[in-house]
Structure formats: structure tokens, C-alpha cells
Amino acid sequence: MTDFSGTLVETDVLVVGAGAGGLLAALSAKRHGAAGTRVTIVDTWLVGRTGHAAFSNAWTVVVEPEDNLEAITREILAGNDWVADQVLVSKVLAMSYQRLKDLEGLELEFPKDSEGRYVRRPTRGLDDTRVLCPVGGGLEFCWRLRRGLEAEGVQILDRIFVTGLMRGRGEGIVGAVGIHSRSGAFHAIKARATVVCTNAITFRSGFVRDITGTGTLLAYKAGAALRNAEFSYTRPGTPRFYFEGIAFAIQEGAHFVNAKGERFMLRHEPVWGDESDVPRIARAMAIERQLGNDPLYLDMSGVPERVRSDFIRSKVKWMEYFYRKLPAETRTDLFGKTPYYAQNQMTKMGIRTDAACRSDVPGLLAAGLAQAGAANHFAGFHIGMCIGTGWIAGCSAVEDLDRLPAPALDAAEVRALFADNDRARNDAVQAESDNVLRSLQALMFAYDISVWKHGARLEMALTRLAAIRAEFAGLAAPHTHELVRLKETEAMLLAAELILRASLYRTESRMSHFREDFDLRDDRNWLCWVDICDHQGEPRFEKTPVPVPICDPDSVAPRSVKRVIKGAA
Amino acid sequence: MIESIDFGRCTGCGLCDLVCPADVIHMEQVRIVEEVPGLAPTKLLPAIKFREHCITCFSCEIFCPESIVDVHPVVKNRPRPW
Numbered sequence: 320m321t322d323f324s325g326t327l328v329e330t331d332v333l334v335v336g337a338g339a340g341g342l343l344a345a346l347s348a349k350r351h352g353a354a355g356t357r358v359t360i361v362d363t364w365l366v367g368r369t370g371h372a373a374f375s376n377a378w379t380v381v382v383e384p385e386d387n388l389e390a391i392t393r394e395i396l397a398g399n400d401w402v403a404d405q406v407l408v409s410k411v412l413a414m415s416y417q418r419l420k421d422l423e424g425l426e427l428e429f430p431k432d433s434e435g436r437y438v439r440r441p442t443r444g445l446d447d448t449r450v451l452c453p454v455g456g457g458l459e460f461c462w463r464l465r466r467g468l469e470a471e472g473v474q475i476l477d478r479i480f481v482t483g484l485m486r487g488r489g490e491g492i493v494g495a496v497g498i499h500s501r502s503g504a505f506h507a508i509k510a511r512a513t514v515v516c517t518n519a520i521t522f523r524s525g526f527v528r529d530i531t532g533t534g535t536l537l538a539y540k541a542g543a544a545l546r547n548a549e550f551s552y553t554r555p556g557t558p559r560f561y562f563e564g565i566a567f568a569i570q571e572g573a574h575f576v577n578a579k580g581e582r583f584m585l586r587h588e589p590v591w592g593d594e595s596d597v598p599r600i601a602r603a604m605a606i607e608r609q610l611g612n613d614p615l616y617l618d619m620s621g622v623p624e625r626v627r628s629d630f631i632r633s634k635v636k637w638m639e640y641f642y643r644k645l646p647a648e649t650r651t652d653l654f655g656k657t658p659y660y661a662q663n664q665m666t667k668m669g670i671r672t673d674a675a676c677r678s679d680v681p682g683l684l685a686a687g688l689a690q691a692g693a694a695n696h697f698a699g700f701h702i703g704m705c706i707g708t709g710w711i712a713g714c715s716a717v718e719d720l721d722r723l724p725a726p727a728l729d730a731a732e733v734r735a736l737f738a739d740n741d742r743a744r745n746d747a748v749q750a751e752s753d754n755v756l757r758s759l760q761a762l763m764f765a766y767d768i769s770v771w772k773h774g775a776r777l778e779m780a781l782t783r784l785a786a787i788r789a790e791f792a793g794l795a796a797p798h799t800h801e802l803v804r805l806k807e808t809e810a811m812l813l814a815a816e817l818i819l820r821a822s823l824y825r826t827e828s829r830m831s832h833f834r835e836d837f838d839l840r841d842d843r844n845w846l847c848w849v850d851i852c853d854h855q856g857e858p859r860f861e862k863t864p865v866p867v868p869i870c871d872p873d874s875v876a877p878r879s880v881k882r883v884i885k886g887a888a
Numbered sequence: 889m890i891e892s893i894d895f896g897r898c899t900g901c902g903l904c905d906l907v908c909p910a911d912v913i914h915m916e917q918v919r920i921v922e923e924v925p926g927l928a929p930t931k932l933l934p935a936i937k938f939r940e941h942c943i944t945c946f947s948c949e950i951f952c953p954e955s956i957v958d959v960h961p962v963v964k965n966r967p968r969p970w
Contacts, residue, residue, distance in 0.1 A: 369909040374945055637946035644961045800911050
């Protein structure tokens with residue numbers, strides 16, 4: 320047992336997580352706050368060089384003044400299969416143009432054509448929505464924001480891994496505790512308002528596969544409700560190399576085939592075919608696997624020579640390096656038949672908040688993908704929601720400063736949180752959390768568990784999960800690196816349980832949640848969220864009807880435009 | 889996954905460690921060849937401590953001012969449960 324010691328940091332607004340949501344939340348809080356308002360942002364790694372946004376193109380949805388906001392809102396809500404917070408989505412879209420101007424104010428450049436119009440493009444699965452990305456992609460986006468926060472006086476604490484939220488002596492959250500992710504030094508950050516922006520949780524799979532959020536689970540343990548656990552982002556990917564651009568490749572003539580050479584997407588999705596939204600492709604792949612028609616391939620041989628170089632080039636710095644260094648034989652393979660399967664990227668489980676990004680717990684707010692406002696994030700809408708909810712949460716946090724009582728720490732609670740971290744340290748053991756992680760991945764990535772679900776299989780998965788948790792229970796960490804991974808794995812195990820149980824609870828199929836035994840959308844019974852609260856250590860599930868103040872499923876006609884599918888008979 | 893760092897040309901600036909979002913690289917004091925017997929000089933150099941957790945994001949290579957870090961693009965530690 321290490322003697323209790325640590326560093327106390329005091330602030331007004333604490334932002335946990337420095338992806339797109341957190342960076343915007345901190346900027347918003349600083350700009351909305353009165354002079355002298357203290358805003359602090361923490362991240363496990365270097366703020367401005369981490370988070371999923373940093374490694375993306377940073378495509379973001381922007382609704383320009385002449386766009387049809389109503390139509391865009393409607394198609395995004397419909398694309399979420401109606402499980403979205405309509406007011407919040409509408410607010411985010413309505414403010415997107417102003418946020419673009421804010422970002423330009425931080426010297427982030429967005430491409431314009433010769434007439435001065437922003438260069439935007441459509442995004443897969445949506446007709447009216449347009450997205451654009453900054454010069455330099457996500458790395459530039461995050462770094463400019465960091466520099467902006469520094470200039471405006473936000474306190475930046477790099478390398479603080481948050482391990483718990485503090486309830487203090489009142490009713491709400493009074494900040495967070497964490498460890499320095501290198502030294503392990505204990506920190507308590509006392510705050511009047513805390514904004515959790517730690518992304519959705521992942522099981523370390525595809526895109527930026529070692530970065531995972533844990534804040535949603537910390538909020539859950541601190542009394543906040545979670546929702547959308549049954550939904551996920553699962554997209555086709557190849558195990559052989561990283562490839563972004565499937566949507567554009569398909570538009571240029573690529574298509575999926577099964578082991579028999581059949582274009583299976585045409586059978587499963589006759590309207591959209593290979594251009595279907597990502598969850599529909601994942602579903603089709605899972606069924607093909609079940610039918611024994613695997614391995615499945617993306618056949619890019621039809622992509623014309625003249626555009627092939629476009630697919631091995633990227634504006635994203637790391638992808639540029641990646642493509643440049645890809646071995647010649649892999650470059651050749653890329654334009655042949657490459658094995659593909661549906662890869663689980665991240666859960667869609669987020670913190671339940673109102674349209675002002677306030678959770679049920681006073682002093683606790685959420686933004687970015689840690690917030691459950693939407694469960695389907697089309698390319699560009701991902702970061703669009705992060706920017707918008709970050710801005711809203713920062714504003715709400717500042718508004719709350721006058722309403723919330725002065726935070727009062729509870730010494731016993733702080734010591735208990737310290738002891739919880741300390742218990743998991745043991746210099747004499749081997750780092751073993753990766754073994755548990757591999758078991759968890761094998762369980763949660765299986766096509767018939769995570770994509771094509773069935774009640775009986777979900778029950779079996781829960782039994783298997785209990786065994787994995789038992790294996791995890793005795794583990795300790797010999798160093799800080801492993802302690803961070805251990806805590807992240809612990810969060811993944813809890814997330815897995817909530818995902819499996821929520822998937823059992825929703826007895827219909829909707830968006831990225833597909834039940835083989837309930838294979839139809841059921842609006843009469845399930846135009847609802849599945850909300851999860853901790854009840855004395857056990858998750859409690861309940862249905863919450865989704866309000867439809869802006870538009871409801873009956874008001875939107877099904878897609879009438881049949882896409883011309885290239886090469887289809 | 890990170891392959892190598894040319895330690896002979898490394899200035900020890902620590903940027904690779906700073907920008908790594910997976911805690912793979914740690915700067916460490918390393919004993920170097922003694923110029924004067926009995927005096928043991930050290931130099932701050934990066935160590936690839938947790939190669940198996942590299943996420944192939946290329947940050948260390950991108951930001952290295954000496955261009956001495958090599959990341960291999962083919963992903964070796966990706967889970968394949970299907």
C-alpha cells in the first residue's frame with residue numbers, strides 16, 4: 320500500500336478528453352465564461368495530438384445559410400432510424416456554419432474553389448448533407464485548437480488518465496481523479512462542472528485501435544444513465560492493411576463478392592447495393608458468413624487505372640506515410656480481390672443528456688461521442704456532432720457555474736479512489752491484460768454476436784463474458800503503462816456486459832442492431848431508447864420513448880430514388 | 889508498427905515520446921561510450937518500450953525532426969476473430 324499523496328488542481332470547468340468534442344467544449348466554456356473563469360482540459364496523452372479526430376480527415380458536416388436545414392435534419396434523423404435526439408441534432412446542424420467560422424478564426428483553413436465557395440462533397444447514405452475537411456486534416460484541426468486554447472488561457476494538463484469521478488459531499492459531481500499516464504502520480508481535479516468527452520468505448524479494433532474512451536463508464540458508475548449500448552459502428556475492413564475510401568472505391572466500380580464470386584450486396588440490399596450504409600453492409604457480410612459463403616472480398620479490379628492513384632494517396636498525414644511505405648505487392652493486391660470482413664470499430668454507447676448536454680447528475684455534462692445524442696454517425700456527422708455538442712456542453716457548463724454549489728471534496732472518497740488505483744499496482748506481476756483483451760475481442764467481434772445477433776447466442780456470450788471477467792479479477796499492473804491498460808480493459812468488460820444485455824433487451828432490428836430472431840424494425844413498440852442505470856451494482860434497463868418534435872417516421876417517405884448500381888445486371 | 893530508431897543520429901529531443909498516443913516510446917537515460925575512463929556519460933534517448941501496443945499512426949515518424957524513425961505500414965497485431 321502506497322502512502323496517500325497527490326496533487327490537487329482547482330478549476331471551474333473540467334473537460335475530460337481532448338478529441339474534437341473536448342477541444343470545442345473547452346473553447347466554448349472559456350469564451351462563454353465571465354472573465355477569470357478557469358477552464359481545464361485533460362487527456363491521457365498529448366492534447367492536440369491524440370483522440371480519434373487527430374487521426375482522421377476531420378470531415379465535418381456544415382450547413383451553409385443557403386442549404387435546406389430542414390431536409391438535412393430530416394435525412395440525418397431518418398438515417399439514425401429515429402433513435403436520435405431531434406432537438407440536439409437540429410441545434411448542432413444549425414450552428415455548424417458558425418462553428419466553421421470559429422475554426423477559421425483559429426487559422427484553420429478550409430478549401431474553397433475559385434469563386435470562394437467551400438469545397439464540400441456528399442457523404443455516403445445521405446442526399447442533401449454536405450461535408451468538408453480542413454487543410455491538414457485531423458492533426459491540424461486538433462493542433463490549431465490546442466494553440467487556440469493556450470492563447471485563450473485554458474489550462475492544459477497532458478498525460479492525465481482519469482480513473483474516477485468524484486461525488487464529493489453534495490448531490491453532484493465535483494471533479495475527477497486520475498493518474499499521470501507516465502509517472503502514475505495521483506491527481507485530484509476539483510471542479511464545479513465536469514464535461515466528459517472521452518469518445519465512445521472501443522475494444523481496440525480498427526481505426527486508431529488502441530485509443531479507447533472510458534469516461535462513459537466512469538459516468539455510469541457515478542450515477543449517470545447510458546443509452547445506445549446495443550448500437551455499434553461496424554464497418555468492412557481488411558485484416559491485411561488499413562484502407563480508407565471504400566465508399567469512393569465503390570462509386571468507381573469496386574464491389575463486394577463472396578467466395579462463389581456472387582455480388583451478395585445486390586441480393587441483400589437491392590436498392591443501394593454496395594453503396595448501402597455501413598451497418599447494412601456489415602449485416603449482409605454476417606449473413607453470408609452464416610451461409611458459408613465466406614471468405615468475402617472487395618473486388619477493386621474494376622476501378623479504372625486513371626483513378627487508382629487517388630486510392631493510395633491521402634491528405635491525412637499518417638495515411639500519406641502509410642500509402643507511401645506500403646510494399647509494392649500490397650499496392651498490387653489492393654486493386655485485385657482483398658479479403659474483407661465486418662470489423663467492430665466502436666460502440667455507440669453514450670451518456671444520456673438533455674439537449675443542453677447536461678446529464679441527470681448535477682455538475683456532469685457530456686459531449687462528443689461520449690454523449691448519446693445520435694447513434695449513427697455518417698462520415699462527417701461524427702465530428703460534426705462532436706463540434707456541436709462540445710460547443711453546447713461548454714456553454715451549459717458555464718451557465719451552471721452560478722447554479723451549482725461550491726464543490727466540496729469528501730476526503731474518504733478521494734482516499735478510496737486513490738486506494739482503488741493503488742490496489743491494482745503490483746511490481747512483482749507480469750502484464751497480462753492483453754490476454755483478457757484477446758478473449759474479449761474474440762467474444763465481442765464474432766459476427767454472430769456483434770452484428771447478426773440472436774437471443775440464445777447473446778445469453779451464451781454473457782456466460783462466456785462472466786468467465787473472462789473472472790480471469791480478469793485477479794490481475795494487477797507492474798507499471799503505469801499496464802495500469803492504464805488494465806483500467807481500460809476493466810471498462811471494456813463492463814461495456815461488453817451492457818452491450819450484450821441491451822442487445823437482448825431490444826427485441827427488434829434497427830440501425831446497426833440486427834436480431835436474427837427479431838429481424839424487423841418495430842416502431843410501434845420500439846421507437847424508444849434503451850437507457851441503462853446502475854442500481855446497486857447491477858444494470859437496470861428501461862425504455863424511454865424518443866420524442867419526435869421535428870419529424871416522425873411517418874412524415875418521411877421511404878427513399879424513392881433508386882440508385883444506378885454500376886455493373887449490376 | 890514501429891520498426892526502428894537510428895539512435896546514432898538521435899538528438900534526444902523527445903518529440904517521438906511526446907506525440908505517441910499509445911505510450912510506446914519512453915525517453916530514458918542511456919550510458920554511452922566513456923570518453924574518459926571512469927566517467928560514465930549518459931544521453932537521453934528514446935526506447936521502444938511497448939512495441940506490441942504501437943497503433944501504426946506514424947506520429948513518431950511524422951514529427952521526428954531528424955527523420956530517423958521507421959514505422960512499417962503493415963499491421964501485424966490486428967485482431968482477426970472471424
